[in-house]
Amino acid sequence: MQCDYFDGGRCRSCTLMGMPYAAQLASKQERCAAALAEVAPSITWLPAVAGPESAFRNKAKLVVAGRTGAVTLGILDDSGRGVDLTECGLYEPGLARTFPVLAGFIDSLRLEPYDVPARRGQLKYLILTHSPDDELMIRFVLRTGHEIPRIRKALPRLVAALPRIAVVSVNLQPEHKAILEGDTEILLTDRSTLPMCVNDVVLGLRPNSFFQTNTAVAAALYRQAREWVEERSPDSVWDLYCGVGGFALHAAASGREVVGIEVAPDAVESARASASELRRQHPDVGPIRFTTADATAEPDAGLSSADLVIVNPPRRGIGSDLAGRLEESKVQEVIYSSCNVDSLARDLALMPSFSVREARLFDMFPQTDHHEVMVRLERT
Numbered sequence: 001m002q003c004d005y006f007d008g009g010r011c012r013s014c015t016l017m018g019m020p021y022a023a024q025l026a027s028k029q030e031r032c033a034a035a036l037a038e039v040a041p042s043i044t045w046l047p048a049v050a051g052p053e054s055a056f057r058n059k060a061k062l063v064v065a066g067r068t069g070a071v072t073l074g075i076l077d078d079s080g081r082g083v084d085l086t087e088c089g090l091y092e093p094g095l096a097r098t099f100p101v102l103a104g105f106i107d108s109l110r111l112e113p114y115d116v117p118a119r120r121g122q123l124k125y126l127i128l129t130h131s132p133d134d135e136l137m138i139r140f141v142l143r144t145g146h147e148i149p150r151i152r153k154a155l156p157r158l159v160a161a162l163p164r165i166a167v168v169s170v171n172l173q174p175e176h177k178a179i180l181e182g183d184t185e186i187l188l189t190d191r192s193t194l195p196m197c198v199n200d201v202v203l204g205l206r207p208n209s210f211f212q213t214n215t216a217v218a219a220a221l222y223r224q225a226r227e228w229v230e231e232r233s234p235d236s237v238w239d240l241y242c243g244v245g246g247f248a249l250h251a252a253a254s255g256r257e258v259v260g261i262e263v264a265p266d267a268v269e270s271a272r273a274s275a276s277e278l279r280r281q282h283p284d285v286g287p288i289r290f291t292t293a294d295a296t297a298e299p300d301a302g303l304s305s306a307d308l309v310i311v312n313p314p315r316r317g318i319g320s321d322l323a324g325r326l327e328e329s330k331v332q333e334v335i336y337s338s339c340n341v342d343s344l345a346r347d348l349a350l351m352p353s354f355s356v357r358e359a360r361l362f363d364m365f366p367q368t369d370h371h372e373v374m375v376r377l378e379r380t
Helices: 021-036 098-109 148-161 215-232 246-251 265-281 319-328 341-349
Strands: 059-067 070-076 082-084 123-130 136-142 165-172 184-187 194-198 201-205 236-240 257-262 288-292 308-311 333-338 354-363 372-379
Touching: 021 341, 021 354, 021 372, 059 082, 059 098, 070 098, 098 123, 098 148, 136 148, 148 165, 165 194, 194 215, 201 246, 201 265, 215 246, 215 308, 215 333, 215 354, 215 372, 236 246, 246 257, 246 265, 246 288, 246 308, 257 265, 265 288, 333 341, 341 372
Parallel strands: 136 165, 236 257, 236 308, 257 288, 308 333
Antiparallel strands: 059 070, 059 123, 070 082, 123 136, 165 184, 194 201, 333 372, 354 372
């Protein structure tokens, strides 16, 4: 992939830009294999899963900068000034088409972009998500709620310009800190959920829900997990750090109990709605239950009855407490999806009763050294 922003030194976020894509994949595979070699010496690596090397991102997190009436959407340079990246080639076409429309909308309302060096202004970020059905979720991240009435009043005009808008919200982030969003979310539309159709499962994303940035590769990740689950054919599956239920709902089947644990209440509510829809389409599926709890601290009782556990933790991994409980449990198989192979290796070392049978690299982020690797563990 060639990028004028990278070549011109305006953006260096894609650290592997210019490297042939086959070489990128080989480098990531080598990195992950080396990290797991000591804790999983007999591991079998399946072929890496890759999607398009450009136009793959379903989500954009755009810094709003520039000046009132002439905003930039992109990133900040080293001095805290805006660098416009509206022609970046990483985004899905349906998402990229919205950038000039949104910039024009912001300019027409004369919303003041937040000036980081001066600590002045209102609009900090636009966070956008694009669905496979070409629908759109838009989040305006503001310092205060002062501009909400103007955005709300002008919203019909924005919907007329972008008819596929499903959800619009305002997030309030009042602090001068390098954090993307705050705790307060204010919906401006009747709809609160963006449906994401992944394989044969529809996941509902609310404004602050997490979902993988690469829809095509995420679909492959869920298919692989489902395949591993079906090979084992467990009676009970627990999905820890389940988010909106992607792994759990792909594991659902007739006669099988599926339980999801997630700390975010909105995500649990979305997962429950998706489970209801799945049951409507497939009345024979077994019981599906989602619970709001800390996956690291809460699931002891459930682990004693689970045949198979799926974990998809943040970068820090599952940690010693949960790894220890899995080690001491009667769970026979674990599927571990990780975005940090180093924390994965540390966690695997804490579970010596399990051996890694298979692993697979899923390249969610071409042009960078980020990786997603999923491993299948069996108790020995």
